[in-house]
Amino acid sequence: MNNTPALLALRYELESLTIDFWHEVDINGGGRAAGYYTDDAVFESSVREYRGRAAIEAFYARRRERGARISLHVVNNFRIEQDSDTRVRCQYILSLFATDGVPVLPSKPAIMLALVEEVVLKQADGSWRYESRRVRPQFRDDTPTTG
Template identity: 40%
Template sequence: MADANLLQLNAELSLQLADYWHEIDFNGGRDASSYYVEEAEFHGQFASYIGVAKIQQFYDWRRDRGERLSVHGFTNFRARFTGEDSAEASNFLFLYARDGVRPLPSHEPVTISLATDRYVRRDGRWLCTYRRFEHLFESDVPVTNPDLDADK
């Protein structure tokens, strides 16, 4: 049987992840950076963003492209302590997304990924230090992973 601290960790981190994806899906990620530490790493299948400013730049870029509807759903959430104030979690992420406004035609998920996150607790709040998506399934709908350094 899991102990109370592990159950609390799983409840806190899964609720925070649900809040994060709600922020992305319904606010376009305007406040995405508030979920990360300054030096966070975000690794997608096709692009990586290092530092909270670059992560926020990704969400700003995606929002600036125009209307996009997305639903990030997750299941099989599992978290464990890696230290007194650190943890790691994994889940399966189902991404439904297309450019345009709702309602859009239904389709299979754009991706189904194994997501791995690492967290630290600072000032009583868990913040993400590392997020990685490994695609297990992909559809024919393109993902949005720009090279934010291409202009340089």
């Protein structure tokens, strides 16, 4: 296990990016979510695959058009594997609490527990963008997801 200060700083930076992304989805319905991806990114939800930033943008627009929905995406066990200075693979457990409606709603267990695998690329300006995100459900109930 290589836990050098530089690697730990990178892990923290990418974990923060992931948390900021899911916060955008939960708080703003994903209005700026597509901006976290590269132009040709692949987002594989628990239901289907979206290719390209425009398709990802359209997915979140459709999600907002459906009406009120509450979601909380909780990230745990965040890990990284650095392929190069500009390419990193991330993996974590995602607990999804979500349903249609407005708060306050009855509390229930997470509707899905998933293993998420991401590839993140460093851009020329020093920022990181997702080249791919794959949500692989491990457990789920019968509550529909919007993916």
